[in-house]
Amino acid sequence: MGVVAKRIGQTLIVYLDGEFDLHAAGPFKTVVADAFARDERLRHLIIKMSDVTFMDSSGVGAILGRYRDLRERGGRLMVVGLQMPVRKVFDFSGMSRVISVFESEGHALASL
Amino acid sequence: MGVVAKRIGQTLIVYLDGEFDLHAAGPFKTVVADAFARDERLRHLIIKMSDVTFMDSSGVGAILGRYRDLRERGGRLMVVGLQMPVRKVFDFSGMSRVISVFESEGHALASL
Amino acid sequence: MSPSISDQCVKIEFLSLPENVAFARAAVAVFASRLDFTVDEIDEIKVATSEAVSNSVVHGYRGTSGEVRLILDVQDGALVITVEDDGCGIKDVAWATQAAHTTEPEERMGLGLVFIHEYMNDVVVRSKPGRGTSVRMLKAPVQAGRPPESGPSRPTPVQH
Amino acid sequence: MSPSISDQCVKIEFLSLPENVAFARAAVAVFASRLDFTVDEIDEIKVATSEAVSNSVVHGYRGTSGEVRLILDVQDGALVITVEDDGCGIKDVAWATQAAHTTEPEERMGLGLVFIHEYMNDVVVRSKPGRGTSVRMLKAPVQAGRPPESGPSRPTPVQH
Ligand SMILES: Nc1ncnc2c1ncn2[C@@H]1O[C@H](COP(=O)(O)OP(=O)(O)O)[C@@H](O)[C@H]1O
Ligand SMILES: Nc1ncnc2c1ncn2[C@@H]1O[C@H](COP(=O)(O)OP(=O)(O)O)[C@@H](O)[C@H]1O
Numbered sequence: 369m370g371v372v373a374k375r376i377g378q379t380l381i382v383y384l385d386g387e388f389d390l391h392a393a394g395p396f397k398t399v400v401a402d403a404f405a406r407d408e409r410l411r412h413l414i415i416k417m418s419d420v421t422f423m424d425s426s427g428v429g430a431i432l433g434r435y436r437d438l439r440e441r442g443g444r445l446m447v448v449g450l451q452m453p454v455r456k457v458f459d460f461s462g463m464s465r466v467i468s469v470f471e472s473e474g475h476a477l478a479s480l
Numbered sequence: 481m482g483v484v485a486k487r488i489g490q491t492l493i494v495y496l497d498g499e500f501d502l503h504a505a506g507p508f509k510t511v512v513a514d515a516f517a518r519d520e521r522l523r524h525l526i527i528k529m530s531d532v533t534f535m536d537s538s539g540v541g542a543i544l545g546r547y548r549d550l551r552e553r554g555g556r557l558m559v560v561g562l563q564m565p566v567r568k569v570f571d572f573s574g575m576s577r578v579i580s581v582f583e584s585e586g587h588a589l590a591s592l
Numbered sequence: 593m594s595p596s597i598s599d600q601c602v603k604i605e606f607l608s609l610p611e612n613v614a615f616a617r618a619a620v621a622v623f624a625s626r627l628d629f630t631v632d633e634i635d636e637i638k639v640a641t642s643e644a645v646s647n648s649v650v651h652g653y654r655g656t657s658g659e660v661r662l663i664l665d666v667q668d669g670a671l672v673i674t675v676e677d678d679g680c681g682i683k684d685v686a687w688a689t690q691a692a693h694t695t696e697p698e699e700r701m702g703l704g705l706v707f708i709h710e711y712m713n714d715v716v717v718r719s720k721p722g723r724g725t726s727v728r729m730l731k732a733p734v735q736a737g738r739p740p741e742s743g744p745s746r747p748t749p750v751q752h
Numbered sequence: 753m754s755p756s757i758s759d760q761c762v763k764i765e766f767l768s769l770p771e772n773v774a775f776a777r778a779a780v781a782v783f784a785s786r787l788d789f790t791v792d793e794i795d796e797i798k799v800a801t802s803e804a805v806s807n808s809v810v811h812g813y814r815g816t817s818g819e820v821r822l823i824l825d826v827q828d829g830a831l832v833i834t835v836e837d838d839g840c841g842i843k844d845v846a847w848a849t850q851a852a853h854t855t856e857p858e859e860r861m862g863l864g865l866v867f868i869h870e871y872m873n874d875v876v877v878r879s880k881p882g883r884g885t886s887v888r889m890l891k892a893p894v895q896a897g898r899p900p901e902s903g904p905s906r907p908t909p910v911q912h
Contacts, residue, residue, distance in 0.1 A: 389617075389642055426642075428703070502770045502802075503774060534802075536806065537803060537864050545858075569799060573861065599767050602766045605762070606762045615783060619779050626771070
């Protein structure tokens with residue numbers, strides 16, 4: 369999986385592409401943890417998933433873990449652009465009840 | 481692999497799609513043999529390969545076998561539309577020296 | 593552990609490394625294309641396979657590594673996938689099968705077996721603590737009987 | 753028969769049926785994506801695999817059926833594919849390796865081993881008449897060291 373991160377204001381935006389599984393969960397966690405450790409301004413996280421073609425419960429778990437971390441610090445986690453099979457896994461795991469899904473990065477940023 | 485055949489005048493046109501390997505060689509041979517056995521008007525064979533994504537020496541061998549059969553009866557065999565990896569295998573196996581390759585069905589029919 | 597296998601059976605062995613989970617998924621997807629599954633069904637099969645193999649990697653051989661076996665077969669027109677490991681085993685399969693039940697609450701959601709049951713038609717989990725685990729999952733194509741779809745360019749091909 | 757294997761090794765077993773040749777090719781293509789091969793190189797690897805597995809099916813177990821083993825590994829950055837059967841074996845490997853040399857002149861072109869040698873960097877054929885054949889083929893990516901390509905939509909991703 370590809371993981372690229374950039375900062376906009378207090379928000380870290382992470383672009384993922386490829387398959388979000390057990391193997392990809394590690395690099396994803398590392399990139400997010402490193403960014404938040406390096407930059408004290410960061411409070412929120414947007415995960416851009418439009419190029420994620422596959423996700424299983426390890427991917428969902430990695431997102432939920434970040435959600436818990438951010439909630440402790442009063443930050444928000446938003447997800448952008450879920451392809452159908454990924455959306456199905458996301459919904460079935462009950463994540464849609466706790467994490468907001470947006471159509472675009474702009475909509476997500478505007479909601480902050 | 482998909483194999484579909486139609487007749488135009490004295491020519492049988494066989495459309496292949498998918499992967500032309502050992503497994504596909506059988507159905508290809510059967511379709512051609514059945515058509516020639518059923519219809520005495522048939523003399524020539526055009527193999528339309530633009531949707532063939534893979535070919536190995538079993539595929540090449542199946543074409544060469546039909547070429548030999550037709551040559552005995554004074555007919556011609558022409559191949560239409562080879563994708564790059566398929567063309568490489570075709571050329572490397574020396575088939576380009578004995579079998580004419582055309583860009584389109586129209587060009588092949590016009591050459592008869 | 594497999595009761596019976598057909599001629600079509602393919603057996604795949606690999607070490608319990610996270611990078612092999614993607615290989616397992618892709619191999620199953622390729623194998624499943626022999627049957628008349630829809631794209632959605634193939635996606636479900638990939639998720640179920642991913643969960644079972646990830647479990648062998650994460651739980652079965654936690655902290656160590658060992659052999660994972662992925663056995664693919666077609667039986668009575670249905671896809672049968674078996675994932676086996678010789679890892680630590682599951683103490684209480686009924687407990688583990690329930691949503692949010694996990695022995696790694698920090699890291700995992702306890703949803704792997706839930707997804708497997710949701711996405712596959714028939715699931716049998718056999719496990720012996722200290723010996724290993726085998727997850728056998730069956731899925732039959734819903735549209736069975738219709739010829740498999742081919743590329744969009746060919747309208748009504750004869751499929752072989 | 754494999755001298756040594758790495759942690760990445762994947763072993764695949766199936767019966768010598770023509771429909772398994774496509775599975776073998778696809779599995780190898782998926783596995784090969786771990787290395788930095790170009791699309792052209794992957795095509796060559798698929799042809800070589802197809803030839804070796806087809807030979808086990810057509811020649812090794814001619815008229816009968818038996819087990820084919822496909823062993824995929826990465827060694828020193830190169831892809832190593834071994835195709836093994838317990839079939840009839842090759843009497844004279846040097847003879848069989850030459851172009852147009854085949855024991856089935858009606859049906860085959862005698863080009864399978866030629867393609868394998870052309871498309872792979874290093875090929876070792878071991879065979880014992882009556883015992884079986886093993887074809888070990890190695891290919892190193894030409895552009896080794898460059899990060900693998902990703903989809904066209906992401907300009908410069910960090911690959912993991
Ligand atoms: N192959 C296995 N080996 C050992 N334990 C397993 C295996 N598969 C599942 N388990 C046990 O069952 C529990 C539930 O599994 P699962 O529903 O997949 O959720 P999760 O993987 O998120 O924990 C795991 O936490 C683990 O204790
Ligand atoms: N796995 C095998 N088992 C037995 N014989 C084999 C095997 N592979 C190759 N051979 C022998 O080597 C010959 C040459 O093989 P090859 O170059 O692939 O051409 P072809 O398959 O067209 O005959 C075959 O005709 C066969 O006699």
